[in-house]
Amino acid sequence: MESKGKDHAQLSDIFNKDEPRVDWHDETLWFVRQKRDKAVKAIPEWEQLRETASQIKNNVLSNLDGYLIQFEEEAKKNGAIIHWAADAKEHNEIVYSILAKHSVTKIVKSKSMLTEECHLNPYLKEKGINVVDTDLGERIVQLADETPSHIVLPCIHWKKEEIGELFHHHLGTPKGNADPQFLTNAARLHLRQKFLTRKIAITGVNFAVAETGEFVVCTNEGNADMGAHLADVHIACMGIEKIIPHRKHLGIFLRLLARSATGQPITTYSSHFRSPRKNQELHIVLVDNGRSVQLGRKDFRNSLKCIRCAACFNTCPVYRRSGGHSYHTAIAGPIGSILAPNLDMKQYADLPFASTLCGSCSNVCPVKIDIHDQLYKWRQVLVKEGHVGIAKKAGINGMAFMLNHPGLLKVVGKTGRWAMRNIPFVVNNKMNPWYKQRDLPEAPTQSFNEWYVKNKSKKNEQ
Amino acid sequence: MSSRETILAAVQLARPDHIQLPELKKYEQGFDDLQQQFAKVLETIGGKVYEVNSEEEIFTVVNEKFKGEKRIVSTLSSVPDGIEIIRNGTEPHTLEDIDLAIINAHFGVAENGAVWTTEDITIERVLPFICQHLAVVIRRKDIVATMQDAYDIIGNNDYGFGAFIAGPSKTADIEQSLVLGAHGPKTMTVFILN
Amino acid sequence: MKVGLFIPCYVNEFYPNVAIATMELLEKYGADVDYPIGQSCCGQPMANSGFESASQGCNELLTKNFSSFDYIVCPSGSCTLHIKDHLHSEKNEADAKSIRSKIYELTEFLTDVLKVEKLDAKFPHKVGMHQSCHGQRGLKLSQMSELVASPFSKPLQLLQMVEGIELIELKRTDECCGFGGTFCVAEEAVSVKMGKDRVKDHENNGAEFITGVDMSCLMHLEGILKRKKSNIKVKHIAEILNS
Numbered sequence: 001m002e003s004k005g006k007d008h009a010q011l012s013d014i015f016n017k018d019e020p021r022v023d024w025h026d027e028t029l030w031f032v033r034q035k036r037d038k039a040v041k042a043i044p045e046w047e048q049l050r051e052t053a054s055q056i057k058n059n060v061l062s063n064l065d066g067y068l069i070q071f072e073e074e075a076k077k078n079g080a081i082i083h084w085a086a087d088a089k090e091h092n093e094i095v096y097s098i099l100a101k102h103s104v105t106k107i108v109k110s111k112s113m114l115t116e117e118c119h120l121n122p123y124l125k126e127k128g129i130n131v132v133d134t135d136l137g138e139r140i141v142q143l144a145d146e147t148p149s150h151i152v153l154p155c156i157h158w159k160k161e162e163i164g165e166l167f168h169h170h171l172g173t174p175k176g177n178a179d180p181q182f183l184t185n186a187a188r189l190h191l192r193q194k195f196l197t198r199k200i201a202i203t204g205v206n207f208a209v210a211e212t213g214e215f216v217v218c219t220n221e222g223n224a225d226m227g228a229h230l231a232d233v234h235i236a237c238m239g240i241e242k243i244i245p246h247r248k249h250l251g252i253f254l255r256l257l258a259r260s261a262t263g264q265p266i267t268t269y270s271s272h273f274r275s276p277r278k279n280q281e282l283h284i285v286l287v288d289n290g291r292s293v294q295l296g297r298k299d300f301r302n303s304l305k306c307i308r309c310a311a312c313f314n315t316c317p318v319y320r321r322s323g324g325h326s327y328h329t330a331i332a333g334p335i336g337s338i339l340a341p342n343l344d345m346k347q348y349a350d351l352p353f354a355s356t357l358c359g360s361c362s363n364v365c366p367v368k369i370d371i372h373d374q375l376y377k378w379r380q381v382l383v384k385e386g387h388v389g390i391a392k393k394a395g396i397n398g399m400a401f402m403l404n405h406p407g408l409l410k411v412v413g414k415t416g417r418w419a420m421r422n423i424p425f426v427v428n429n430k431m432n433p434w435y436k437q438r439d440l441p442e443a444p445t446q447s448f449n450e451w452y453v454k455n456k457s458k459k460n461e462q
Numbered sequence: 463m464s465s466r467e468t469i470l471a472a473v474q475l476a477r478p479d480h481i482q483l484p485e486l487k488k489y490e491q492g493f494d495d496l497q498q499q500f501a502k503v504l505e506t507i508g509g510k511v512y513e514v515n516s517e518e519e520i521f522t523v524v525n526e527k528f529k530g531e532k533r534i535v536s537t538l539s540s541v542p543d544g545i546e547i548i549r550n551g552t553e554p555h556t557l558e559d560i561d562l563a564i565i566n567a568h569f570g571v572a573e574n575g576a577v578w579t580t581e582d583i584t585i586e587r588v589l590p591f592i593c594q595h596l597a598v599v600i601r602r603k604d605i606v607a608t609m610q611d612a613y614d615i616i617g618n619n620d621y622g623f624g625a626f627i628a629g630p631s632k633t634a635d636i637e638q639s640l641v642l643g644a645h646g647p648k649t650m651t652v653f654i655l656n
Numbered sequence: 657m658k659v660g661l662f663i664p665c666y667v668n669e670f671y672p673n674v675a676i677a678t679m680e681l682l683e684k685y686g687a688d689v690d691y692p693i694g695q696s697c698c699g700q701p702m703a704n705s706g707f708e709s710a711s712q713g714c715n716e717l718l719t720k721n722f723s724s725f726d727y728i729v730c731p732s733g734s735c736t737l738h739i740k741d742h743l744h745s746e747k748n749e750a751d752a753k754s755i756r757s758k759i760y761e762l763t764e765f766l767t768d769v770l771k772v773e774k775l776d777a778k779f780p781h782k783v784g785m786h787q788s789c790h791g792q793r794g795l796k797l798s799q800m801s802e803l804v805a806s807p808f809s810k811p812l813q814l815l816q817m818v819e820g821i822e823l824i825e826l827k828r829t830d831e832c833c834g835f836g837g838t839f840c841v842a843e844e845a846v847s848v849k850m851g852k853d854r855v856k857d858h859e860n861n862g863a864e865f866i867t868g869v870d871m872s873c874l875m876h877l878e879g880i881l882k883r884k885k886s887n888i889k890v891k892h893i894a895e896i897l898n899s
Contacts, residue, residue: 009843016845026853028638030828037801045489046804055484062481065473078622084466136644137635153635160637180639188645195645196558212618222591222631222646229588230554240469245483247618251610252486254626255573262634265503265574266609269591269646270626277587277622288469296476315802317832321849354843356836356850357704359793363802379706388706433844438851438879441670448668448675452691 007350012322026320028156033314035263036364043259053252054368057305060243061295067210067243068286074213078275080282088118091237091287095120095202096127098235098283104129104200108191110217110224111135112204113151113308114237114287116330120202131202132194134223136187143170149324151331152261152310157323191223201227205238205284206307207253211246214274215284218257218267225271233281236273240286241304253307256366260309294342299377303338305367312361312371318354327351334361338374341382349387352378488610496572496605497654504575507629508642509650513602520599520653521545524564527651528595531561537585538564538599554588563593563647567627569604570652571612576628577652578612580621587623591631596647598627601655659687660725662718662739662759664732665697667871674871677894678731678762684898685770687729692721698730700738704837708742715743715752723751727769728759731894733791733869736761740795761795762894763811763869772814779899780820783891784863785812786854786877787830788870797869801830811869811893818896824861831857835876851880858888866890 006014016022040046060067072082085091091114099107107124109115109131121142124131133142137154141147143166148154155163164178173186203224208215215236217224228234244253250270258264276282295301313319313333324332329340329348334355340348352375361371382388434440463471493499501511514520521542528534535546535557545564548557557563565584567577577598581587590596606612616624631646642648659682663675682689698718699711718739722728730736739759745752766772791797791811798809815821834840834850841847855877858866866881866888868874874890881888 009845012843013845016849019849022849031638041804043804045487048487048489052484052486055481058481059483062478064477065470068470068473084464084469086465086468090465134645135635136633140635153638155635156638158636160639163636180636181641183636184633184641184644188643191645192558196555220631221633221644223644225588225591225625226645229586229591240473247616248486248610248613251608251613254609264507264628266571266576266626266628268507268628268631270576272621272624274624275622286469288465288472292469292472292476295473298478301476301478317834317850318843318846321846321853353706353839356789356832356834356839356847358789358832358836360789360800360802360830360832363793363800376704379704380708381706383706392705433841434879436844437848437883438876439882441875441878444670444672446672448663448672449693451672451676452679453693456691 006328008322008326008328008354009350011326011328012354015323015326016321022321024159025157025323029314029320032153032262036260036311036314039259039263039265043255049252049256050366050368053256053366054305056244056249056252057367060241060245061301061304064240064243064295067245068240070210071208071213071243072286074211075284076213078213080213080276080284083283083285085285085287085289087289091118091285091289092120092123094285095235095237096124096129098233099129099200102200102233104233106130106132106198107200107202108132108134108194108198108227108231109202110204110219110227111138111154112202112237113331114204114239115202116148118287118289132191132198134191134194134227135219136184136221139187139191140166147325147330149332150310150313151308157325195226195230198227199231200233200235201231202235202237203228205236205242206257207244207250208238208242209247209250210243212274214247214272215242216250217271217273218269220264220268222269225269228273229277232279233283234273234276235283235285237285237287240288240291257307257309260311260364260366290343294339297342300338300342300374302369303335303342303374305369306335306339307367309366311364311366315360315364316355317358317360318356322354327354334371334375335369338371338378341378345382345385345387349382352382486610489608491573491607493572493607496607497602499572500570500575500605501654503573504629504652507575508632509575509629509652511652511654513654513656515656517655520564520655523653524562524597528562531595533560534562534564535560535593536564537583537589538566548585548589550585552586554586554592557586557589557592560589560593562595562597563589564597564599565590567598567600569606569612569615570600571609571626572605573608574628576626578616578624578626580624582621590625590627591646593647595649595651596627596630597651597653599653599655657687658724658726659689660722660728661689661691662695662698662722662728662730662735663691664730664735664871666875667731670875671871671892674731674892674894677892677898678729681762681766681894681898682729684776685766685772687770690725695721698735698738699742700735701837703738703742712746716745716747718743719745719748719752719755722755723748726758727765728755729762729765730759731762731869731892732871733761733788733795733797734872737790737794761791761797761869763814764795764797766897767810767813775814775817775897777817777897777899778819779896781864782822782824782862783815783865783867783896784824784826784858784861785815786833786866786868786873788868788873789832791869792830798830814897815867815893818899821896824858824863826857826861828857833873833877835873840876847876848880851876855880855886855888859886863888865896867893867896869893
């Protein structure tokens with residue numbers, strides 16, 4: 001992928017070369033944010049629901065091991081087969097072993113950000129397995145040999161004309177036809193044939209209920225259901241943080257999820273899978289992959305409350321203007337920026353800096369994750385752990401030295417507005433990124449400090 | 463140690479001290495009429511609602527609105543001629559060419575236009591998903607205000623599979639243009655039986 | 657009422673008139689203002705870059721300079737928030753703690769402490785209000801568009817008392833301008849794009865001036881306006897309230 005080795009700033013720079021496209025991307029996602037606003041403002045108790053959901057998740061995190069054991073026990077009673085995967089590698093191996101046991105080489109998969117996180121697709125491809133992603137957006141990026149740029153709207157960065165071209169190439173639709181209705185129908189026919197012929201279906205999990213051992217999958221397209229109800233084997237992959245204590249808690253989370261995500265009152269389908277169909281096998285893979293580590297990080301454990309609604313993506317002014325791929329990780333956006341460093345600090349050291357800390361993300365979060373505060377805290381951790389460039393460090397230390405010593409500040413201030421040369425955002429030369437597209441303020445004849453000294457002495461004389 | 467033990471041990475070590483579950487409060491919705499609210503929401507999400515007084519009336523509407531459809535099936539107990547009854551043990555793949563499926567649902571939810579179905583009444587899990595058009599029958603008295611009320615009714619009922627269905631299947635994955643009929647039904651009609 | 661004036665480092669250097677207007681305003685509405693000479697920065701530029709430890713000198717200085725006041729007032733939402741959230745002292749944590757609770761951003765000090773209900777100010781222009789994030793979402797100077805809650809705005813409440821002012825409506829009422837401290841250079845492309853989009857919103861709605869509670873955001877917007885040779889000017893809210 002083109003993102004190899006580049007950081008968020010560099011990738012955003014590339015994304016911003018085409019300004020009309022940035023405008024289009026921004027407006028499209030802002031439209032989703034507006035739909036969200038409209039939906040939530042129709043619910044007077046919205047803020048209380050968020051608080052309740054947040055508290056339920058607090059309880060979950062404080063008793064996660066207990067709930068996992070309970071979930072396993074109940075799910076087993078229901079006839080499901082439970083697997084535990086410590087990391088992405090083990091998760092992929094478990095999935096593959098189930099396919100191998102059934103001698104299946106072609107499968108369908110509905111949206112699961114966990115399998116993206118674990119890079120299941122490339123792993124299975126290498127093993128000779130044909131995986132068809134069945135969510136329309138995911139299918140589009142899959143045909144284009146890309147990854148989703150958004151966890152709810154995977155191909156939000158694609159224009160319909162480009163999708164028309166892609167479908168012409170892969171599905172044989174007429175050249176030049178870019179009508180969303182037509183293209184969706186073409187995908188419907190193409191994928192229906194896959195649903196009918198695949199023996200194994202993989203789905204993700206939105207919520208897993210400890211009390212009953214059931215899990216809920218939410219889609220609008222119906223692809224999870226088409227896959228799971230027509231397959232002999234259903235494999236559901238979930239992160240261990242997806243557990244909620246009781247079934248009745250779904251009444252809170254399902255009120256929050258779709259409204260936050262797309263402004264819908266609920267997704268078209270909220271499917272509760274409790275036991276396998278007659279003669280069907282149901283596997284549930286419980287995956288840690290760094291979650292227990294994040295749970296132990298007091299400042300960051302709340303990120304595990306995330307229900308993957310992507311409201312923080314849609315509201316984020318940086319995400320809207322940099323695109324999902326600039327985050328070079330499976331889960332982009334503000335939440336991705338606090339999750340990714342947990343998996344690999346070095347590789348994702350840039351992400352907590354890809355934010356102005358404006359705080360809009362925390363305000364839309366339906367489970368009240370303090371996203372922007374965690375971004376700030378990750379910055380401190382990353383610097384302490386030595387993952388921020390030496391050059392940047394030297395600059396900061398120089399600046400700190402000056403700002404910590406106002407005597408010096410005054411002296412250099414007099415000789416030509418010290419800050420002009422030393423505050424990193426205003427260094428006055430053409431190499432400085434500030435100056436590329438912005439002018440500098442005019443330097444005044446005297447600083448406030450100087451004015452005050454004169455003025456105050458006058459005042460004292462009176 | 464197995465991964466199960468490893469994960470559970472790591473979680474136990476990492477988790478914070480016990481935090482209590484919150485009490486779930488109920489919130490008055492102030493809907494004038496649950497049926498009207500249900501119908502209004504369902505129509506905004508692409509569904510269609512008919513108020514009927516008898517099962518016969520349902521089939522009159524079906525005859526009229528779904529005239530040219532070839533394979534019409536139902537899980538209702540009594541149906542007129544020409545409508546096929548789906549029975550337990552049907553191979554799900556044989557449902558592939560269904561044009562219209564008429565099923566019962568337990569209840570509807572006014573705040574979001576969803577109906578609650580379980581596999582004992584849909585007979586085959588895939589039925590409400592695989593058909594080209596879906597029709598659902600609920601009773602007027604069986605409409606609740608919110609999802610919280612919905613789970614009060616569901617309680618600890620046993621089911622192997624259950625689903626809230628709210629409108630026709632849809633996608634907006636192509637440039638946020640809403641298209642009805644992604645993989646599942648292209649239309650959803652709800653009959654509210656008085 | 658003894659008020660210590662805390663002037664952000666870049667305001668001191670580039671925008672002395674904002675500091676003067678702040679001081680005059682406070683005095684006009686009844687505060688006894690002192691400006692401790694030898695003050696520096698709130699430490700945010702370092703801390704937001706992940707170098708909280710490098711801001712310790714700033715913290716100690718601030719604690720030393722301001723512990724004796726009844727209130728500390730600062731014409732910046734961002735610096736105020738940083739001090740409220742992150743000021744700690746190794747030498748005198750009790751003083752640091754007390755400063756954290758008695759520091760106010762200028763407009764909230766005017767509305768909440770001085771309880772200003774009438775202003776002697778005139779500014780007959782079309783003005784767009786830029787809601788700076790730290791003031792709004794951090795200090796809660798105004799209601800936030802994301803929440804389901806009643807609207808209010810302390811800065812707008814004050815601006816509405818200014819004679820002749822015409823406050824314009826924006827399409828996006830509280831979107832970030834993209835300044836973000838070192839973000840503005842570290843993420844130049846996105847920062848500028850965000851700034852350009854904010855400017856366009858004000859332009860489209862006929863603003864002659866863009867105002868706000870944070871000169872840093874306004875400096876960034878001013879840089880973009882000047883580069884495109886726009887007639888729109890930026891003005892810190894203190895200057896309008898003191899005009």
